[in-house]
Amino acid sequence: MTVEYMYADHLEPSACPDTWNTSMRRVDATIWQQYEDARSSEACTRNGYERVNLTTGEVTQVWSEITPGKEATRYHDADRLNETHLAVADIYLDRVFVVNTSSGETEWTWNASSAFDRESGGPYPEDWTHINDVEVLDDGRIMVSARNQDRVVFLNRSGGIDKGWTLGTEDDYSVLYEQHNPDYIPAERGGPAAIVADSENNRVVEYQRTNGTWNRTWTWRDGRMQWPRDADRLPNGHTLITDSNGNRVFEVNERGDVVWSVNIAFPYEAERIGTGDESTGGPSATQATLQSRTGGLGDRLQIAIKQILPGKYLNGLMYITPPWMGLAELLELVVLLVGGVVWGTTEIVWWYRR
Numbered sequence: 001m002t003v004e005y006m007y008a009d010h011l012e013p014s015a016c017p018d019t020w021n022t023s024m025r026r027v028d029a030t031i032w033q034q035y036e037d038a039r040s041s042e043a044c045t046r047n048g049y050e051r052v053n054l055t056t057g058e059v060t061q062v063w064s065e066i067t068p069g070k071e072a073t074r075y076h077d078a079d080r081l082n083e084t085h086l087a088v089a090d091i092y093l094d095r096v097f098v099v100n101t102s103s104g105e106t107e108w109t110w111n112a113s114s115a116f117d118r119e120s121g122g123p124y125p126e127d128w129t130h131i132n133d134v135e136v137l138d139d140g141r142i143m144v145s146a147r148n149q150d151r152v153v154f155l156n157r158s159g160g161i162d163k164g165w166t167l168g169t170e171d172d173y174s175v176l177y178e179q180h181n182p183d184y185i186p187a188e189r190g191g192p193a194a195i196v197a198d199s200e201n202n203r204v205v206e207y208q209r210t211n212g213t214w215n216r217t218w219t220w221r222d223g224r225m226q227w228p229r230d231a232d233r234l235p236n237g238h239t240l241i242t243d244s245n246g247n248r249v250f251e252v253n254e255r256g257d258v259v260w261s262v263n264i265a266f267p268y269e270a271e272r273i274g275t276g277d278e279s280t281g282g283p284s285a286t287q288a289t290l291q292s293r294t295g296g297l298g299d300r301l302q303i304a305i306k307q308i309l310p311g312k313y314l315n316g317l318m319y320i321t322p323p324w325m326g327l328a329e330l331l332e333l334v335v336l337l338v339g340g341v342v343w344g345t346t347e348i349v350w351w352y353r354r
């Protein structure tokens with residue numbers, strides 16, 4: 001009953017370091033100067049990895065590191081490499097590094113700049129790659145999700161990308177659109193396959209690797225799904241899905257039916273306790289002969305209504321509205337406001353004409 005997780009804790013300016021370790025400086029001097037200027041007034045973030053014993057409640061700090069600022073500087077993920085080492089998805093410096101948690105030393109680094117153009121992805125360097133997930137594979141490689149490049153890449157430990165393995169192409173939204181949390185399913189469980197929360201496409205997908213290419217073998221979406229950010233294939237062939245702006249965590253079976261669903265405000269990711277990390281032990285969609293769900297008539301109607309507003313704006317709107325507000329409530333609010341304005345204007349016009 002022990003759980004390990006990554007956290008990001010925003011600190012008051014007074015709790016932030018006076019001087020930053022030089023390794024924490026961005027290559028770009030302009031941005032660094034902005035941090036220097038803002039340091040007296042701006043908060044910073046402690047990114048840490050800790051372990052909690054759910055029986056006793058005892059919390060053990062494993063490792064942590066402070067980054068300047070708040071936005072796009074909080075690490076989203078770390079994965080355990082062995083007893084003493086973690087692989088960290090460094091969203092701040094656009095890299096993946098392996099840290100020895102006993103010595104605090106960084107022992108291995110892969111810089112995204114060795115593989116991607118500065119013109120790719122988001123604004124450089126503020127939120128360039130938005131690296132949001134890292135997974136240490138049994139074969140020694142590290143799988144990395146570069147959200148803003150719409151790509152999942154496979155790193156070998158000699159420090160390069162396994163080029164033929166990259167899943168997704170920037171701005172080819174038919175494959176991936178700003179994904180989160182890819183999980184690797186190895187050959188012995190019916191892979192190689194990757195199950196991915198294809199967030200901006202409002203779906204969860206699985207790609208199977210056949211003859212050196214990735215082919216989509218499974219898709220799940222319904223009308224409510226909005227910005228999913230995690231999907232775990234469970235050992236029994238079910239899939240645990242985290243629907244961030246749909247405000248729910250739920251599980252679907254092999255036929256694609258929802259077997260249970262819990263409403264929860266803006267979840268990021270979910271784990272089934274006892275089945276191992278992410279999709280450990282889960283079969284590929286091909287092996288478990290999973291059925292896709294792409295939405296019935298009601299779902300398609302809901303999806304069509306949602307498409308009136310571009311996904312990014314809708315996600316932004318869902319992000320700022322209270323968690324109890326779903327798509328239906330949002331539409332009701334729009335009807336109320338538009339109706340109110342039209343009614344009010346009509347009344348005023350009639351008043352003056354009288």
Ligand SMILES: [Ca+2]
Pocket residue numbers: 077078079133134135
């Ligand atoms: Ca991970």
Ligand SMILES: [Ca+2]
Pocket residue numbers: 181182183230231232278279
């Ligand atoms: Ca997952």
Ligand SMILES: [Ca+2]
Pocket residue numbers: 230231232269270271278
């Ligand atoms: Ca998970």
